[in-house]
Amino acid sequence: MSMFRDITIGQYLSGSSVVHRLDPRTKITIVGVFMVVLFTAASATAYGVLIAFTALAVALAHVPTGMLFRGLRPILFLLLLTFVLQLFLTRGRVLFELGPLVATWEGLRLGVFMVLRLLLLLVVASLLTLTTSPVSLTDGLEAILAPFGVVGVPAHELAMMMTIALRFIPTLMEEADKIMKAQMARGADFETGNPLRRVRSLVPLLVPLFVSAFRRADELATAMESRCYRGGTKRTRLNRLKAGALDALAAAATAVMALVVIGLRWWPFR
Amino acid sequence: MRKGITVHALVEAAVLVALATVLSVIVVYRAPQGGSVTPASMVPLLVLALRRGPRVGVMAGVVYGFLQLLIEPMVVHWAQLVLDYPLAFGLLGLAGFLGRQPYVAVVVAIAGRLASHVVSGVVFFAAYAPPGVDPWVYSLVYNSTYLVPEMALSLVVVFLLNAGTRGQILRKVG
Numbered sequence: 125m126s127m128f129r130d131i132t133i134g135q136y137l138s139g140s141s142v143v144h145r146l147d148p149r150t151k152i153t154i155v156g157v158f159m160v161v162l163f164t165a166a167s168a169t170a171y172g173v174l175i176a177f178t179a180l181a182v183a184l185a186h187v188p189t190g191m192l193f194r195g196l197r198p199i200l201f202l203l204l205l206t207f208v209l210q211l212f213l214t215r216g217r218v219l220f221e222l223g224p225l226v227a228t229w230e231g232l233r234l235g236v237f238m239v240l241r242l243l244l245l246l247v248v249a250s251l252l253t254l255t256t257s258p259v260s261l262t263d264g265l266e267a268i269l270a271p272f273g274v275v276g277v278p279a280h281e282l283a284m285m286m287t288i289a290l291r292f293i294p295t296l297m298e299e300a301d302k303i304m305k306a307q308m309a310r311g312a313d314f315e316t317g318n319p320l321r322r323v324r325s326l327v328p329l330l331v332p333l334f335v336s337a338f339r340r341a342d343e344l345a346t347a348m349e350s351r352c353y354r355g356g357t358k359r360t361r362l363n364r365l366k367a368g369a370l371d372a373l374a375a376a377a378t379a380v381m382a383l384v385v386i387g388l389r390w391w392p393f394r
Numbered sequence: 395m396r397k398g399i400t401v402h403a404l405v406e407a408a409v410l411v412a413l414a415t416v417l418s419v420i421v422v423y424r425a426p427q428g429g430s431v432t433p434a435s436m437v438p439l440l441v442l443a444l445r446r447g448p449r450v451g452v453m454a455g456v457v458y459g460f461l462q463l464l465i466e467p468m469v470v471h472w473a474q475l476v477l478d479y480p481l482a483f484g485l486l487g488l489a490g491f492l493g494r495q496p497y498v499a500v501v502v503a504i505a506g507r508l509a510s511h512v513v514s515g516v517v518f519f520a521a522y523a524p525p526g527v528d529p530w531v532y533s534l535v536y537n538s539t540y541l542v543p544e545m546a547l548s549l550v551v552v553f554l555l556n557a558g559t560r561g562q563i564l565r566k567v568g
Contacts (some may be wrong), residue, residue: 158473159469161473162469163521195466195468198468199470202470206522206523209523210522238522245471249467258464281399282453283453285407285408285453286408286411286457286461289415292412293415297416306502307461322483324550327551327554327555327558333516334438336557337409337412337438338406338409341402341410345400345404345406347472348405353401360447
């Protein structure tokens with residue numbers, strides 16, 4: 125069906141590398157720390173440390189390099205815009221002139237830093253989703269959010285919602301496709317006309333989809349209730365998350381990286 | 395379950411999040427720099443908030459935000475990540491406060507989402523752009539280009555669904 129965009133939920137590639145085997149809690153925390161530390165980097169040395177850290181993680185993960193940059197397309201325009209704006213709007217020593225525009229060395233330096241920053245974010249975020257399945261990401265998030273239960277964050281309910289949603293996306297996708305084809309066989313037209321007309325034409329698709337979603341939800345909820353599901357309290361799991369020596373090592377490496385990068389920012393003898 | 399979220403509400407939220415995700419990949423119109431108009435992707439979340447109230451609506455929005463993050467990650471800053479994904483869609487749950495006026499609720503909820511994207515755009519500019527560009531204006535204009543049409547279309551769809559099911563779909567439950 126041409127109207128569906130290609131969809132992959134978290135582009136997970138299964139594997140058994142060191143990075144794959146890390147506990148999802150560790151990986152999510154490392155990515156969070158990395159994202160914050162990244163914004164304190166302001167020198168070539170600091171970026172060097174960040175690049176080395178990222179390169180090490182990529183090498184250990186054994187994922188095809190091309191996959192890491194798959195998310196590049198939507199931010200390509202931003203990368204270019206950021207670089208050009210920095211290059212021409214930063215004041216400093218003249219690098220070259222282009223009509224009324226003056227490019228500066230300082231602008232070039234900042235522009236390169238900003239582009240590196242965006243690229244590192246992209247690579248690190250892709251690495252997380254490439255090496256962690258959506259289900260273990262959900263488990264990790266649940267564990268990380270659980271302590272916030274005291275201030276009212278319903279960690280278990282959110283994770284359960286996510287898990288059920290992940291389970292139903294392929295089912296509803298197939299159903300949407302089927303209903304679309306059925307309506308097209310009856311002469312429905314989804315692909316021509318002005319936007320308003322197209323929205324109207326979606327109603328014969330939406331009504332059956334909603335009806336079926338409510339029906340499935342009702343059936344599943346009844347099934348869960350009849351098996352005495354009653355939320356997160358005192359619930360046990362088949363696969364418990366276990367953090368081991370590997371996780372300690374990764375956390376230590378991240379801590380060293382973070383301290384060095386933050387230290388470089390305020391180190392007086394650069 | 396604690397605090398009044400029933401198993402039925404939880405599962406309905408999950409399935410409607412799945413439906414919203416499926417609809418989010420049907421594209422009617424794509425804006426030049428990324429934002430795309432998907433006529434109905436917000437509708438399941440809005441319908442859910444109207445039926446089950448703001449708490450369930452916000453939770454579902456947050457989960458939907460995380461799923462969008464997995465499908466099409468666009469990460470430029472840690473604050474932008476929070477603002478553009480879990481928070482922006484979580485704010486759609488605000489519709490649940492205005493169950494009696496569904497159309498006002500749709501407008502308020504999408505305005506909430508817009509606000510979150512606008513602040514996120516400003517964070518992006520603060521982090522990446524040199525001084526001299528007014529980030530608020532730029533961010534508001536950019537985010538409106540796809541959200542205002544999407545709001546209009548969501549209103550039409552909610553209206554058509556409401557009429558098509560004789561008000562059944564938006565009736566408050568639980």
